[in-house]
Amino acid sequence: MSVTTHAFQNTLAYAQQCDAHDPLHRFRAEFHLPQHAGKPALYFCGNSLGLQPKSARAAVEQELDDWARLGVEGHFQGKNPWLYYHKLLQEPAARLVGAEPDEVVVMNSLTVNLHLMLISFYQPHREANGTRRFRILVEGGAFPSDQYALESQARLHGLDPDEAIVEVHPRTGEHTLRTEDLLATIARYGDELALVMMGGVNYYTGQCYDMAAITEAAHRVGAYAGFDLAHAAGNVVLRLHDWGVDFAVWCSYKYLNSGPGGTSGTFVHARHARNKELPRLAGWWGHNEAERFLMQKGFQPMPGAAGWQLSNAQIFPMAIHKASLEVFEAAGGMEALRAKSERLTGYLEFLLRDYQEHAARHRPAKALPEVQIITPSNPAERGCQLSLLVPEGGRALFQRLTERGVVADWREPDVIRVAPVPLYNTFEEVYTFVQLFYELWPDSVA
Known part of the structure; x- marks a missing residue:
């Protein structure tokens, strides 16, 4: 239509x-609809917290029952074995964002995942010609959590955030960014730019950015391109793999209806996800699962985005997320x-x-x-x-x-x-x- x-x-x-x-x-x-004066409220706040799928309760109760019945053996013998729970979410989450299955993993919360990605994809350095590649480009008025993450990452590298972070603002008298201004700014900073890190959809104005064009422009000058898709996942059609996006993170509690503080998704493009040499923070659950329980030193990352996992799955929020993703699948x-x-x-x-x-x-x-x-x-x-x-x-x-x-x-x-x-x-x-x-x-x- x-x-x-x-x-x-x-x-x-x-x-x-x-x-x-x-x-x-x-x-x-x-979905459960909040009530007002005995009838459904006019709920237009899915951009902050999506409504509860009616299937969520049964999904959580299944895991509670397995915990009560099996104890630790729920990791292996439950209806949805907890040891591999994140894999149950992999394919539907990948379809949601236009990715290959092993480019996606569900884990942690959004800003935790953003920091994990920044450790890997924000590496300030000097080029062979002596140019310092250290700047991060972001939209002016980005969601505060993103701003704080970028500021702290700049400081982690001994940089002044006011110098390292380039904010692009709308023109005077306008509320949204023009794509040509974003692309021009990327070109202007050129080989000083290490990373373009923006929201896919701006939380305040609702503007959806041209992620394909932004990614292409970032790559043209030798920078990485990453996106916070908190307001985009489950809201707009995404084709992260085809666009060549380097990484993306999103929450599940807004348009994805997976409960307050729900678990987060992470995308790492295949050309990076299978690169074991890429810098990262490591944890037990990201280690080669064939040798995970040998409990030995020497981190060997799982191939794909799963190699960025730190800890075992958050079963109860993931159960709600699984129930919600099933609704998306049923809806086409x-x-x-x-x-x-x-x-x-x-x-x-x-x-x-x-x-x-x-x-x-x-x-x-x-x-x-x-x-x-x-x-x-x-x-x-x-x-x-x-x-x-x-x-x-x-x-x-x-x-x-x-x-x-x-x-x-x-x-x-x-x-x-x-x-x-x-x-x-x-x-x-x-x-x-x-x-x-x-x-x-x-x-x-x-």
Whole structure:
């Protein structure tokens, strides 16, 4: 389905018709929906925490039962032997991000995995011509955890973060980055650049970056390219192997619906994942599994991303993640979800603009300040999130929406983030949200 706004209609009947013909509508019943005043809340916060799959409880109880029944033997005799649990997640996780199975491993948490990747892929040094290759390029306003990780890695190498880290900001008066500006900055720093490390989708604006073009530009100047996919995995179609991305990390608790603090995924491209000489921090579970229980010195990494594992699997969060990945598989994967997502988010954008235009035409004397959608309109440049800049009364409006059963997200100083997720949100919910938005806003401004 292509996103053509002229096909949309600002009516409840139209929204309900879209839901009736939605092939993914049945998956809404696979999730627990938070309640408000005796009916489902309007939950548009999957970009912060995805909803609980109903299958998650049984998945965890299976592992609890095996632990109670078998004790330590659950590592070998359980229904899903814990010794190899991470392998159960490998193929569905790889399909989710467009990778070969051995390029992906699920382990740890996101920032831990980011640090593991930075140890391997951020190695400041001097080139043969004497040029110091030490800079890291990142988008201005990156998620704080990424900023802190990069700052500490720079200091680990004895560098001043203010000198080592290059931030690329939008042009004056703009909210999102232009791809040509990113590529030009990469070219400008050239052989001083060691690493390009960006979010795949910016958490604040919802902008999806052209990861293929960024990776190509980084490689052209001899730098590595890595991405934090916290807001991209499970949200947009990814082709990490084909794009040649060097590494990527992501969490599982946002669009991947795997519970608060859920386990993380890591991608290492095959050309690195099978390179045993690449610097890394080592741990027992990354050691050659054929000799792991010989308990000897001398680290021999497993081939593939699994060679970056430190410790044995976190079984309970991985059980939830396994249950969620099974829902993604049943839904037909990211291509099917993305088709609905583009239409669902397109409908949200259409309704917001339609109400704004109607108010300007029919109530010019009482027209509200314009809601600025700072997320790109081009579906290729965004995921399902729209970031709404509300210039007056935004905080009060957000509070009123919350009181009426809307679960969205407020970001200082004036942005409401709204993310209609294709697995469990509906067109009718989007329609109802926009109705409430414009019903409550005048009182918030007043």
